[in-house]
Amino acid sequence: MIRSEAARRRLIRALADSVILHAEELTRLDQAIGDADHGLNMSRGFRAVLDDLDRIAALALPQALGAVGTTLVMKVGGASGPLFGTLFLQLGKSLPEPADAAGLVAAAAAALDAVRARGKSDPGAKTMLDVLAPVVAALRAGERDPARLSALADAAAEATRPMRALRGRASFLGERSIGHVDPGARSSALLIGAACAVLSAAAPTGEAADLQAGASDGAFGAPDAGP
Ligand code: ADP
């Protein structure tokens, strides 16, 4: 899974583009229930990742994800910097190399737990966790289809709209936080959508098959599609 430098480059660029291209939308969401900086925060972090892409993509996948996490912690700021940073740092620490489907699911679960601990929060508080938790639950239940995982993440972000925020800046608004999608939930769905798109765009023997196979090493160990 994502074993070549070209594949790592595609993945990291897709993750970065997903938030940079939606920065205005993320900022609008944060304008409604926060301080209007989420788009700016996230795109600052991921622009720094892109500035360092040559170095990061040359690393093995766990180290590359860790390097993304370190950059986000240093550059994003706000509440979301340490939280998204923790997500990528823990993915990097937990992902085996080479990864198989079971390793990916375990790493995603460990990353979710790390974000919960870092934010002292749980799903249901109208945060990024309300997207991450159902996606990890689906992975644990055996869902391997990138398109369905991506759609699930989008629906989970939208499902934060009627929630009342119990954590983060939006919680200061109390009842008035109801009726708006949480910005961090939306950026989480964008990142998951980008990762899923890279996996499903790969050739049948490549990354998509890796994830779908639920496979031990067969497809997961297959060479990546060309550049
Ligand atoms: P700030 O709130 O400092 O301005 P951002 O606007 O960049 O930071 O990020 C806000 C997002 O961070 C929220 O939409 C929410 O998803 C997430 N968030 C904030 N606090 C927590 C927390 N304790 N646990 C999980 N996620 C949180």
Ligand code: MG
């Ligand atoms: Mg904010």
